[in-house]
Amino acid sequence: MTVTLADVAARAQVSPATVSRVLNGNYPVAAATRERVLRAVDDLDYVLNGPASALAAATSDLVGILVNDIADPFFGIMAGAAQSQIGGPEGAGAGRAGGEKLAIVCNTGGSPERELTYLTLLQRQRAAAVILTGGAIEDPGHSTAVAAKLAKLADGGARVVLCGRPPLELPGGGGGVAAALAFDNRGGARRLTEHLLALGHRRIGYVAGPVERTTTRHRLEGHRDAMDAAGLGGVVEPLTVHGSYDRQSGYDATLELLRREPELTAVVAANDTVALGACAALRERGRSIPDDVSVAGFDDLPFSADTMPALTTVRLPLYEAGARAGRLAMGREAAPPGGIASVPAELMVRGSTAGPRS
């Protein structure tokens, strides 16, 4: 039924071992023999059996990319970029049996359990590498469990890379993590709020993400840093509302902010998607942007430049970071010193922020 390596060997009149060698290209094989084998492969339309190969070699060609929400372009862009470095830009011999890696993205949906489950599944598949993207969940128990899994994964030979996620803060260090690319969420958030303060805003509301996420905490800390420096630290707590990283949450939270402080002149959102919801809520309440209320986001997703008015936000080089993570996972790029690199965040000032009405 299904054609095996032995069939190819028979047709090419060589031993199975030789076929294996030409397919993996790791051993010297005479050019003539190689030709013959490759022809047999094509003739028979042979496809290597991944599981068998993985079993014998004790490693597979799978590279897992974990994302919190695949429907969110924030993750989609990073995952796509990483994948572009992994799937291999062959294009040639499309259907052959070569040694390309298979980049696969796994959607945790932000659930700690699913994150762990996927990690286990990847471990079970003997994945060659694992890339974890986006903020981590800050529950101590979960962090420990994840760290343990990552250590085991690394133990089993998998290269572990963090992208847009801070390094594991654990006694004993990185636990097998090859590299961590951490976004400068805190610095970006600080500069964003500083921009608003410079425009003259004082009553600034903050729509934060889920409480237990590193991303949420770091961005909020940056905001607080700026507010503290301006002597407005007291405003932060009462004018901060937490929610999830989606549009609805931005909408709801903004209405709540308006209830708490009708004289609000600016809203800083956890990310661009949330900012969209904030805009909707403000408009519904009759506030014009930016004349009545300024709005700012984070991430600089593609649509952010096209809203009306265009969204002031903090640009994160998602594509570049994802691509780098992909290369790191493939071992095609040296890890940064200390295994940790900070990815800069750039303030993008656009039309959605302006000075407050005097």
Place this chain on the structure above:
Amino acid sequence: MTVTLADVAARAQVSPATVSRVLNGNYPVAAATRERVLRAVDDLDYVLNGPASALAAATSDLVGILVNDIADPFFGIMAGAAQSQIGGPEGAGAGRAGGEKLAIVCNTGGSPERELTYLTLLQRQRAAAVILTGGAIEDPGHSTAVAAKLAKLADGGARVVLCGRPPLELPGGGGGVAAALAFDNRGGARRLTEHLLALGHRRIGYVAGPVERTTTRHRLEGHRDAMDAAGLGGVVEPLTVHGSYDRQSGYDATLELLRREPELTAVVAANDTVALGACAALRERGRSIPDDVSVAGFDDLPFSADTMPALTTVRLPLYEAGARAGRLAMGREAAPPGGIASVPAELMVRGSTAGPRS
């Protein structure tokens, strides 16, 4: 070094076969024995070896989801929905070794070669199922190659499901495809253009997607149907510009349309993302929306309701379709009659369309 099934068996004082049985849960095992085995699994922190298991069972627990562009929420939403039906909403025994499927998404980037490569890789991994999302490429050679691959995949026991992609139009039929969920792109597009015509528009430009895609063709056909019915068939050809499915393309194409017809009163875009680009171009040329020019999109992505003005578009039930595809792939839902189901498209009239200036 690495703990195997045999180790677990030894510790639980049973045979390897019994351990396998409790792990797979397919065979009756005495409750007491099962307990003992599970305890041993936990004690030893055992993780099943996927490749070995797949080799022996001649099937793996991998389910592949192919998408054209992972950074596009259109695909992200479908993929996430499908995955939600596959990853299994367990949550319990997070780290265990159970029989969950691993849903993995593969990003083809719209490249025919990569599509084929991924299909081969999935075949190599002996995937349990494969879901192909979004429009297909219409090159005859490629279609044949894909059909052949799918047939082989199906032959090897994989369940193949099409989501948002029309059934294979090949002599000999579906070639192993278990089910196809086809969006009513044509009908949706027709109703959208009818809406514009009813408002009084006549000079309607169309920003189409890449030429060789089924989605592009069907949407364009729907548009043409409506135009023809209104006796405006002659306008379609000169006022259609092709591009890719991204914002930049919408921007460029719209400028081109304005060059061709400065008196344009409406622009229909291939999808919402493209519509965003169209809006940007129109604004830049001093046209206000919808007073000077109406704009319409397709898909109804989450951001579409939040643009200013809100985008008139055609809603596709992406999440529902993706989830259904996931269930179909898992064999948890019966295939529709004939293996084909049409997914309805709903016109969403919002602020970006209005009657033309008289």
Place this chain on the structure above:
DNA sequence: CTGTTAGCGCATTCAC
């Protein structure tokens, strides 16, 4: 209900 016996298809030692 449980143990025993064989491979699954391939990557590797070794010899030659």
Place this chain on the structure above:
DNA sequence: GTGAATGCGCTAACAG
């Protein structure tokens, strides 16, 4: 440079 054995870790018949 190539062939011949051996085993990776597990599942699937069979017995019992």
